[in-house]
């Protein structure tokens with residue numbers, strides 16, 4: 001191992017009560033390997049066992065639905081009922097046996113769902129603003145709905161603690177329900193949950209407080225949020241307002257923030273890269289469930305959309321570092337940056353320069369579950385090429401690498417491990 005003595009990527013970091021030995025984490029990627037009712041399968045356990053086997057200090061699960069209404073993809077994992085706890089315990093046991101740590105990401109999708117894809121009958125959001133991408137028009141959540149959802153988040157967090165998770169992450173990024181409440185474009189309310197930033201953060205604050213009441217002050221609770229909404233011509237949030245929201249959450253006791261970007265309606269800034277494989281897979285998968293006009297338009301125009309997307313959202317390392325310095329300046333809790341990290345040099349540079357405290361990666365772990373040990377030991381491994389074929393298959397196939405040559409390399413690596 002040729003690790004520089006002053007390598008900050010491999011120095012410990014504290015998240016709330018939890019000390020972690022290094023600063024490269026596995027971020028959330030929906031596994032879509034659960035059974036049809038959201039229960040853990042062997043495939044889910046194997047997925048996390050491998051990543052933990054690579055020495056990854058912290059794994060964040062894909063988003064877990066906190067109620068049936070919160071579900072956004074087929075074969076998504078759920079934590080909506082007590083009978084899910086035993087299966088989730090298998091996941092945490094597998095990770096702990098490898099000396100890893102694992103947080104559960106808790107989510108409600110709000111309006112970001114194609115109802116026919118998951119059999120949803122009641123879609124809600126902060127306001128009844130139609131999603132321009134999916135065509136889904138939600139109904140406005142009543143105060144009763146909000147109270148029910150707050151309780152469901154808290155129940156879900158309590159189940160996670162019981163299942164042995166080391167912490168939870170509130171998903172408040174990427175245009176899902178908590179993000180819909182934060183953003184003026186999707187939150188047109190004029191009650192105590194809309195209007196000022198203080199009011200628009202109220203839903204997230206109530207969720208956080210309710211979770212704390214159930215899991216206690218010593219259990220890490222972190223939040224994923226946007227560094228920018230990237231909703232041009234619409235009333236999306238800019239970095240400065242999101243930093244203010246993060247400060248409010250820090251004052252309320254959040255233990256760390258992870259910074260992402262964009263809503264569904266923003267296009268693909270969340271997964272910068274190339275988009276031919278992505279859109280081709282989507283057209284044959286999740287987009288089959290879109291309303292007819294949208295489906296037909298995508299069937300005809302997907303290559304044009306892919307071409308435009310390639311130009312608009314080019315892959316580059318650490319693409320959310322555009323936003324994290326503003327959070328670092330004002331927050332004292334750890335700021336984790338996700339997005340585009342592929343090389344040890346780029347990860348190290350981001351942390352050393354003070355732009356973030358830790359980095360996380362998603363697609364690279366789908367290509368190479370042993371990414372952490374390969375980076376740590378300066379060993380080559382299957383390398384993600386940002387083709388986004390995985391994003392294209394989201395919900396239709398298990399989350400995995402679908403680039404032919406990278407996948408072949410991964411399969412060879414895993415076969416070699418199995419033969420040993």
Ligand SMILES: Cc1cc2nc3c(=O)[nH]c(=O)nc-3n(C[C@H](O)[C@H](O)[C@H](O)COP(=O)(O)O)c2cc1C
Pocket residue numbers: 027028029030031061062063105171173174224260270271338339340341360361362363364390391394399400
């Ligand atoms: C297949 C797939 C599934 C994803 N699922 C989630 C999810 O469940 N929750 C979430 O917060 N982000 C999810 N993301 C976004 C990632 O967390 C991350 O922000 C994005 O992939 C950019 O990081 P990367 O360049 O390291 O992949 C997903 C991404 C992919 C590719």
